[in-house]
């Protein structure tokens with residue numbers, strides 16, 4: 001629970017329009033994909049924390065967004081697009097196989113159970129770990 005609360009706070013802050021002023025369309029596209037991940041993760045985080053009522057259908061929908069966006073990450077990052085506003089580290093393209101595995105880990109975590117509040121909390125923890133596992137290695 002504590003961990004979920006911390007993660008939710010981190011994601012809420014990260015969801016601000018960090019991609020304003022980006023001119024490279026490839027960078028913009030991957031940032032928008034990440035923003036969608038942020039928004040869907042926030043929905044789960046607020047439920048996990050008890051800030052919003054648990055709603056199995058909403059949780060399921062948010063988790064599907066995360067799963068679908070996670071499946072697009074590899075394609076969105078494949079070309080080593082640059083932009084002064086980008087927070088992507090060059091290591092992504094030196095270690096693209098590892099990067100791919102981190103995207104897969106998120107896709108798998110998003111397949112977790114969200115049918116009850118208890119299950120949602122566990123799945124949310126795993127999703128959060130998958131997000132930060134990649135950000136720590138590959139985001140400034």
Ligand code: HEC
Nearest residue numbers: 014018019031034037038041086087088102103106131134
């Ligand atoms: C496989 C690696 C990877 C995973 C998994 C990942 N991210 Fe990211 N994320 C990145 C990278 C790299 C950037 C920086 C992109 C850039 O600035 O070019 C980023 C940027 C972001 C941004 C800022 C977007 C912007 O507008 O600048 C948000 C918000 C974000 N991620 C949320 C999430 C959330 C929430 C999750 C988990 C549900 C997640 N990310 C999972 C790699 C990942």
